[in-house]
Amino acid sequence: MRNKRLILVAAVLAGALALSACAPAQMARPDGAVTLRPALSGERRTLNLPGFGPVNYYADPRGTGRPLILTHSINAGGSAYEMKPLWDSYAGTRPVYALEWPGFGSSARPDVTYTPELMASALRALVDTLGGDVDVVSLSLGSEFVARAALQDSRVRTLALLSPSGFGQPRNGTQRASEDDGGVKLYNRLNSVGDLLYSTLRTRPSIQYFLSRSFRGPVPQDVIDYAYDTTRQPGAKYAPLYFISGRLFDADAYGAFYSKLNIPTLVLYDQDGFVSFDRLPLFAQKANTRVIRIPGTDGLPQFEKLPEVRAALYAFWAESN
Secondary structure, eight states: OHHHHHHHHHHHHHHHHTTOOOOOOOOBOTTSOBOOOOSSSSEEEEEEETTTEEEEEEEEOOSSSSOEEEEOOOSTTOOGGGGHHHHHHHTTTSOEEEEOOTTSTTSOOOSSOOOHHHHHHHHHHHHHHHTSOEEEEEETTHHHHHHHHHHHOTTEEEEEEESOSSOSSOOOGGGOOSGGGTHHHHHHHHHHTHHHHHHHHTSHHHHHHHHTTTOSSOOOHHHHHHHHHHTTSTTTTHHHHHHHTTTTSOTTHHHHTGGGOOSOEEEEESOOSSOOOTTHHHHTTSTTEEEEEOTTOSSOHHHHOHHHHHHHHHHHHHHHO
């Protein structure tokens, strides 16, 4: 059973490599890492997160209206480039900001304990920096963090969640985050072989294979290139190992966060090889909630069905503001 579980974990880690979006490949440094060019067109800024360190975000304050914050998913190659189609759609027309979660993208990647609350605190810190109400659009597991933050900070006025995790049944096994169910033990086992495991799974063939699970059509080459580069940043293995061991998931995100949301919330989804939506019909019955299927997508609708995503967001914000 243990061997089967480790094989499953290895497969999931490889799949995690596949979910990022990206920019062109960069020049390798002598230590084997690569220097990441900015993922987006805005200014890259830094905030200091107490107890963690530098967390980066992209900013383009031009335009009018309520500031929009974009947040990417959690995976080994995660970065703000996952939200590039939306960034390019709104930059210059309304103030837009894209957060790179602690341990990912161009943010610091220290060897510390990564938790869902750490991630939510990064979003709250960005809201503090902006100093007013915001709309948030988030992807996959990032949706759990922003829902947590929205319950803690009333300045988050609306949420739009793209293929969000946490709408399946309550998690168990490798997807439970508590210490008494194996999350910490699994993390320790993974960390003991982390360098070997991580270097094996971050190869281009692995990245391309699992990215294909998130695209209905061909995978753009720049997506593969940037995923490859982000996995080669110093400290790149640390946060993803917490992800794979289950310690970045809430045991029941629906019960703890989604079911308690009272602000306008939009969910866009179709198929997703990494999450399920068993309780999405229940969520759709809540007031201030809209659930829209974007057919022909596998977890990254902003890349393959951008006009449909933009239309859904436009109607949602028009109704909510």
